[in-house]
Every structure is written in structure tokens, then in C-alpha cells.
Amino acid sequence: MDDFSKLCIHTFTNKPWTLDQCIENYAKEGVKGISIWRNVLEGQDLNEVKVKLKEVNIEVVSLVRGGFFPSILKEERIAAIEDNKKLLDQAAILEAPLIVLVCGADGRQSLETSREQIFEGISELLPLAEQTGVKLAIEPLHPMYAGDKSAINTLKQANDMVSKLDSPFVGVAIDVYHLWWDPSLQTEIKRCGEMNKIFAFHICDWRVPTLDFLTDRGLMGDGCIPIKSIRSWVEEAGFAGYNEVEIFSDTYWAMDQQVYLKKIKEAYLKHS
Amino acid sequence: MDDFSKLCIHTFTNKPWTLDQCIENYAKEGVKGISIWRNVLEGQDLNEVKVKLKEVNIEVVSLVRGGFFPSILKEERIAAIEDNKKLLDQAAILEAPLIVLVCGADGRQSLETSREQIFEGISELLPLAEQTGVKLAIEPLHPMYAGDKSAINTLKQANDMVSKLDSPFVGVAIDVYHLWWDPSLQTEIKRCGEMNKIFAFHICDWRVPTLDFLTDRGLMGDGCIPIKSIRSWVEEAGFAGYNEVEIFSDTYWAMDQQVYLKKIKEAYLKHS
Numbered sequence: 266m267d268d269f270s271k272l273c274i275h276t277f278t279n280k281p282w283t284l285d286q287c288i289e290n291y292a293k294e295g296v297k298g299i300s301i302w303r304n305v306l307e308g309q310d311l312n313e314v315k316v317k318l319k320e321v322n323i324e325v326v327s328l329v330r331g332g333f334f335p336s337i338l339k340e341e342r343i344a345a346i347e348d349n350k351k352l353l354d355q356a357a358i359l360e361a362p363l364i365v366l367v368c369g370a371d372g373r374q375s376l377e378t379s380r381e382q383i384f385e386g387i388s389e390l391l392p393l394a395e396q397t398g399v400k401l402a403i404e405p406l407h408p409m410y411a412g413d414k415s416a417i418n419t420l421k422q423a424n425d426m427v428s429k430l431d432s433p434f435v436g437v438a439i440d441v442y443h444l445w446w447d448p449s450l451q452t453e454i455k456r457c458g459e460m461n462k463i464f465a466f467h468i469c470d471w472r473v474p475t476l477d478f479l480t481d482r483g484l485m486g487d488g489c490i491p492i493k494s495i496r497s498w499v500e501e502a503g504f505a506g507y508n509e510v511e512i513f514s515d516t517y518w519a520m521d522q523q524v525y526l527k528k529i530k531e532a533y534l535k536h537s
Numbered sequence: 538m539d540d541f542s543k544l545c546i547h548t549f550t551n552k553p554w555t556l557d558q559c560i561e562n563y564a565k566e567g568v569k570g571i572s573i574w575r576n577v578l579e580g581q582d583l584n585e586v587k588v589k590l591k592e593v594n595i596e597v598v599s600l601v602r603g604g605f606f607p608s609i610l611k612e613e614r615i616a617a618i619e620d621n622k623k624l625l626d627q628a629a630i631l632e633a634p635l636i637v638l639v640c641g642a643d644g645r646q647s648l649e650t651s652r653e654q655i656f657e658g659i660s661e662l663l664p665l666a667e668q669t670g671v672k673l674a675i676e677p678l679h680p681m682y683a684g685d686k687s688a689i690n691t692l693k694q695a696n697d698m699v700s701k702l703d704s705p706f707v708g709v710a711i712d713v714y715h716l717w718w719d720p721s722l723q724t725e726i727k728r729c730g731e732m733n734k735i736f737a738f739h740i741c742d743w744r745v746p747t748l749d750f751l752t753d754r755g756l757m758g759d760g761c762i763p764i765k766s767i768r769s770w771v772e773e774a775g776f777a778g779y780n781e782v783e784i785f786s787d788t789y790w791a792m793d794q795q796v797y798l799k800k801i802k803e804a805y806l807k808h809s
Contacts, residue, residue, distance in 0.1 A: 412747065
């Protein structure tokens with residue numbers, strides 16, 4: 266039987282669609298989970314969004330994305346924390362259980378300094394996370410983003426950071442795109458599971474060759490990531506949540522999005 | 538005093554130049570080492586090249602590049618080994634002490650399988666390496682190349698492979714571009730030094746943002762790599778060889794190459 270009960274899609278995967286179009290089409294196609302990106306929430310009444318989602322029985326899996334803590338400028342670090350607090354409030358209204366953190370990096374300072382600022386930034390969010398009941402997931406990003414997007418580039422680093430923060434409100438988002446190449450991945454997934462810290466699991470594929478740093482991700486099956494193996498490691502480590510399809514792709518964004526959504530469902534069954 | 542005694546430049550850094558232009562201009566500017574890419578050797582009499590280099594007192598630091606061992610097709614794996622043998626013979630004629638290996642990967646098979654084929658490929662080259670006296674340097678490549686260019690993506694993996702191959706003819710080429718982001722870099726440089734396996738050291742910079750997977754490298758000082766720190770680790774680990782400037786850059790290739798060569802020398806003194 267075709268099981269879509271654990272299929273979640275990120276709104277950015279269907280970037281040409283508005284939030285309403287995402288909700289309508291996901292409902293029609295039996296997609297049970299949605300991860301909502303901030304851009305589609307602009308100008309929306311969040312309470313109305315919540316009602317719409319409940320009407321069609323779609324669960325909000327996460328709000329994407331917070332983070333970007335490091336900066337050589339103190340005022341930018343303060344602004345980032347304020348921005349993340351706003352996001353926590355939005356998540357609380359939407360009843361989103363989780364915010365995904367792209368932790369940030371500033372190439373004008375060392376990775377070590379950026380990591381300290383990430384630790385400090387997340388620490389400052391913890392009281393509000395606890396108060397709102399919204400969790401935070403550190404998403405380690407591929408080393409090709411270490412210069413500007415995240416100073417946390419392996420699951421080991423994310424596990425270390427989560428362990429040091431030591432809060433039930435902080436865990437990890439595991440994305441196959443960022444981590445597939447890492448020879449310590451299986452070991453660190455096990456460790457993350459033992460800490461009960463696997464908060465999210467994202468899937469897509471790595472195209473060979475990949476032509477763009479941001480918008481050339483593949484649909485599952487298009488590339489070389491052993492998605493089924495990684496999913497099995499994550500599930501063996503105790504994760505029972507959604508498989509979130511997160512694909513940035515100029516190629517797929519140029520397609521008819523309804524046709525693309527059917528392709529996503531096929532690829533989900535066949536290659537993940 | 539301006540010390541260029543350990544400055545080596547890769548011919549591909551000045552891609553618009555022929556080998557003769559590289560030799561002539563490096564000699565004029567007091568560059569003491571050259572790493573020669575295969576493309577500029579096409580159609581050349583290698584014995585004549587060797588004589589020209591001796592006349593201007595420029596040392597061949599390495600021949601670039603061999604490797605590309607993995608393939609799902611056996612005939613391609615055999616062809617790769619034959620090609621590497623040819624390269625060893627060329628290196629012997631040029632009296633190049635070293636061949637840099639970009640080990641290869643095939644996205645149609647697992648990284649583990651590709652690594653086994655890399656091990657087998659290098660093993661098959663060892664008798665000829667010993668016979669010709671030419672060494673082989675495994676260059677771990679950035680994880681963004683794991684899909685197609687190398688299944689060896691960290692210095693730890695290179696150290697492990699070198700340790701397993703256990704030959705005085707196999708070591709490592711450390712390139713800051715590929716490895717700067719790795720939190721275990723300092724530890725693994727120390728380990729590599731303790732094994733006496735640091736065979737080469739390549740420098741350039743990581744631009745923020747980087748716009749192309751291949752041809753947007755920065756000149757030292759253009760980006761966020763802590764080149765001086767990494768160089769100090771390499772030297773503390775016992776390396777006393779050349780600092781090899783290896784930059785692929787559409788931007789710099791579009792410049793007057795003589796002006797660019799002066800910029801390279803300035804950046805070398807100031808930022809490495």
C-alpha cells in the first residue's frame with residue numbers, strides 16, 4: 266500500500282505556490298505534513314492559517330527557518346536573537362512544534378567564534394522556547410556553506426552543541442543533502458538517537474554534477490545520496506517523525522507544480 | 538626581507554599562459570617552484586622542458602594530476618591505472634618528485650566502494666612508483682566533490698588511507714581550500730606529520746559567497762580561510778616544502794597575467 270502518512274513537504278519545495286496553494290494541493294494529494302517557510306507567511310493571519318490547516322487535517326511539522334546568530338557586529342547578533350524570538354511566537358500561534366535553525370557564520374571571524382555566538386544565541390532563546398513549548402532544531406549544513414551560512418557542518422558538531430546546551434528544547438534536524446558524504450554519519454545518527462535528539466529528518470538528492478550552490482538539489486532518485494540507508498539509520502535510532510521533502514531547484518520550480526507534486530510522491534515511495 | 542624561496546605556483550593558476558610563458562614569467566619574478574598540470578605538457582618534449590627549467594633554476598614540485606580510480610565499469614578502472622602509469626613515467630622524465638592524486642568518485646556506486654577502488658588503484662601503482670622514485674600524494678577534496686571527484690573528503694580519511702597503504706611512496710597533499718572548515722583539521726595535520734606523510738601544501742582562499750563549484754577560488758586574503766594558522770600547523774608538523782598557489786578563477790584568468798602574478802606574490806607575503 267502506498268503510505269504517505271509520514272510525508273511532509275516544505276513550502277519552499279513548491280516555491281511558485283502561495284501558502285494557500287500549497288495547503289490546497291497537499292490536501293488533495295494526501296500529504297499529511299507541511300513545513301512552512303517564513304516567506305509564505307508574510308501578510309497572513311496566522312490564526313486563520315492554523316484553522317485552514319486543521320480543516321484539511323494537515324500537520325505543521327516545522328517553521329523554517331531561524332538562526333543566523335553569528336556576526337562580528339554586536340547589534341546584528343542582538344537583532345538576530347530578537348528575530349528568532351518573533352519566530353518562536355509565530356510558531357506558538359501556528360502550533361508548530363519546531364523551528365529549524367540554520368545557525369549562521371560570519372566569514373570575517375573564525376568558525377570557533379561563530380560557534381560560540383551560536384551557543385550564546387540559542388541559550389538566550391531557551392526561556393522563550395520553554396515558555397512557548399516550541400523546540401529548536403540545529404540543522405548542520407554542508408561544509409560548502411561554512412563561509413556564510415553555518416559554522417556547524419557535521420552531525421558530530423551538532424550533537425556536541427546539543428549536548429553542551431543540554432535542554433529538552435534543543436535537538437537536531439538531519440538533512441541527507443548536507444550530511445550524506447560524512448564517513449561518521451551512521452555513528453553520529455546513533456549517538457543523536459541515544460540522546461533522543463533527532464527532531465527532524467529532511468530528504469532530497471545530490472545531483473552529479475551539481476551546478477549551483479543553492480538551487481540545484483535533486484528529487485529523491487536523481488542523485489547519489491543513499492537515502493534509504495540513511496533513513497533506516499535514523500529510524501533504527503528511534504526517529505518516528507515525518508520525512509520532509511526539502512528541494513531547492515530552478516529546474517523543478519520551472520515545472521507545473523501539480524505535475525511536480527505527483528513526481529515527488531512517486532519518488533518518495535520509490536527512493537526513500 | 539621578501540622571501541619567495543618557498544613559493545610555488547601551479548600552471549593552472551595562470552591558465553591563459555602556455556608552459557613556456559609560465560616558466561619565463563615565474564623565472565623573471567623569482568618564483569622558485571612550479572607544479573605542472575598535464576594540459577600544458579601536451580605536445581611538449583619533456584626532456585626539453587626539464588632542460589628549460591634547470592636553465593632558470595626552477596624546481597618541479599609536482600605533476601598534477603593523477604587519480605580518478607573509481608568507476609562502476611571495470612574497463613574504466615583499468616584505463617585509469619594505465620593512465621596513472623603514463624603519468625608516473627612523465628614525472629620520472631621531468632624529475633618531478635610527486636604526483637598529486639585527485640582520487641575520484643563514481644556517484645553510481647557507494648562512497649565505500651569508490652574508496653576500495655581507490656585503495657586498489659593506488660596499490661597497483663606502487664611498484665612503478667618505487668621503480669621511478671616518484672611519490673604519490675592523496676589530496677582529500679572538499680565534501681562538495683564527493684559525488685564526482687573524490688570519495689576522500691577529509692584529512693582523516695586521507696591519513697587512514699595512507700596508513701593502510703603503508704608505503705614510503707604514498708602521502709598526502711593538504712589543500713586549505715578543501716579542508717579549512719574541518720574541526721579536526723589541526724589534529725589530523727599533527728597526525729599526518731607524525732607519520733611523515735605531509736608531501737605537499739596548497740594555498741588559496743574561500744570567497745564569501747563562492748559562486749561556482751570549480752572556478753571561483755580566491756587569492757590569499759580574498760576570503761575566510763585562516764591560511765596563516767593552517768600553514769603554522771603544517772610547519773609545526775614538520776613540513777618544510779613549498780607553499781603551492783593553486784587558484785582556479787574565471788575572474789583572475791580574465792586579468793593580465795603579469796599583473797596577476799605580482800598580486801599573487803604580494804598576497805603570498807601578506808596573507809600566507
